[in-house]
Amino acid sequence: MNQRARILVIYPDLYITTIGVFEGNHLLYQQKIKHDEEELQQFVQLIDQVPYRKQAIFEQLDLDGMNTSRFISVCGRGGLLRPISGGAYKVNDAMLYDLKTNAYGEHVSNLGAILAYEIADNLNITAYIVDPPVVDEMQKIAKYTGIPEIERASIFHSLNHRHAGRIAAKQIGSAYHSLKLISIHIARGITIASHHTGKIIDVTNGVDGEGPFTIDRSGSIPLKGFLSYLTEQYSAEEDFLWNHVQQDGGIKAYLHTEDPTIIRSRLMKEDQHTKEVIEAQAYQIAKEIGAMGTVLHGEVDGIVFTGKINENDFVIDAVIPRINWIADVMVFPGKNDLEAMNEGVLEILNNSHEVKTYVAEEAN
Numbered sequence: 001m002n003q004r005a006r007i008l009v010i011y012p013d014l015y016i017t018t019i020g021v022f023e024g025n026h027l028l029y030q031q032k033i034k035h036d037e038e039e040l041q042q043f044v045q046l047i048d049q050v051p052y053r054k055q056a057i058f059e060q061l062d063l064d065g066m067n068t069s070r071f072i073s074v075c076g077r078g079g080l081l082r083p084i085s086g087g088a089y090k091v092n093d094a095m096l097y098d099l100k101t102n103a104y105g106e107h108v109s110n111l112g113a114i115l116a117y118e119i120a121d122n123l124n125i126t127a128y129i130v131d132p133p134v135v136d137e138m139q140k141i142a143k144y145t146g147i148p149e150i151e152r153a154s155i156f157h158s159l160n161h162r163h164a165g166r167i168a169a170k171q172i173g174s175a176y177h178s179l180k181l182i183s184i185h186i187a188r189g190i191t192i193a194s195h196h197t198g199k200i201i202d203v204t205n206g207v208d209g210e211g212p213f214t215i216d217r218s219g220s221i222p223l224k225g226f227l228s229y230l231t232e233q234y235s236a237e238e239d240f241l242w243n244h245v246q247q248d249g250g251i252k253a254y255l256h257t258e259d260p261t262i263i264r265s266r267l268m269k270e271d272q273h274t275k276e277v278i279e280a281q282a283y284q285i286a287k288e289i290g291a292m293g294t295v296l297h298g299e300v301d302g303i304v305f306t307g308k309i310n311e312n313d314f315v316i317d318a319v320i321p322r323i324n325w326i327a328d329v330m331v332f333p334g335k336n337d338l339e340a341m342n343e344g345v346l347e348i349l350n351n352s353h354e355v356k357t358y359v360a361e362e363a364n
Helices: 046-063 093-100 108-123 158-172 223-233 238-247 250-255 260-268 272-295 313-323 337-349
Strands: 006-012 016-023 026-034 071-076 088-090 126-130 180-186 190-196 199-203 302-307 329-333
Touching: 006 108, 006 337, 016 046, 016 337, 026 046, 026 337, 046 108, 071 108, 071 337, 088 337, 093 108, 108 126, 126 337, 158 180, 158 190, 158 199, 158 302, 158 329, 158 337, 180 272, 180 313, 190 272, 199 272, 250 260, 250 272, 260 272, 260 313, 272 313, 313 329
Parallel strands: 006 071, 071 126, 180 302, 302 329
Antiparallel strands: 006 016, 016 026, 088 126, 180 190, 190 199
16 A cells, blocks of 8 residues: 555544544545534434535635545444444445434434545545444343343444554554453543453443443433333333433432533532532442453453543543553543444454445344
């Protein structure tokens, strides 16, 4: 591959589309395109935003003098698809159909592959996604719940977990596929994963309510108590109840704030209630890390923290003393999604990995 060739990566979020341009492993250019909230509200469905965001990307690239003729591929943020193994996938018709019809749920991440495809099509190059959030490499035994009709699902920050695992492998001095690691992604959501010789064999699914409580999610809660709480407090629609635990729970419910600067200030003032809540969150995170250690039979080569580390340093500081006896702890600040996406495409272009094909789930 020509090292001067460039890869465009696209990461759509709720009110921002982040784009980056790489030459090899070098991030040449990055820009956050902020979208006006009122303008986005004119679109009935998320999918309707595609032409608007696509135009904004081309306009930004043109404004900043980026020569699009030098792009050799485009990589978009992976969205909600059927469960698939990790790796890089060429965007195809089956993938586009599932994303455009919200076959597995509506989420802003669904726009990534669609934007990548449409921009790549305009430039007559190929579009990819890498390690979407539905990567499912969980071992079968990890999917049991105790209710045969309900199975645990694998939905997590797969892109950043895998990238953090690879960085850890370089620091340890071993191949990623030879290691057993535990990774913790801390941001608005918290997910914890077990890496076993190149595969992520168990995860806490924060989207479905598993794991420790977060800044605004309740995390795992006693089922009997929750059912009793619903019976006593509400006679409302399922969506309202789900939003209650996914948006109004966690630290927000205890401290009535989501702002890490306010939380840090209270901790510095030795506010006992704040200290206890943060210690409780750290306790839950550490307990889940310990559980992932049992998944790996206690053979853990490293424990890796990634995500918004600087915002949550007071939590991590409380977690580390509980778990550093298990294995060496490594901390890699930042969401490295752009780098991880570029890395996945480079592996395809350099022929070190095979591109994968997304196949629609067969109807029963």
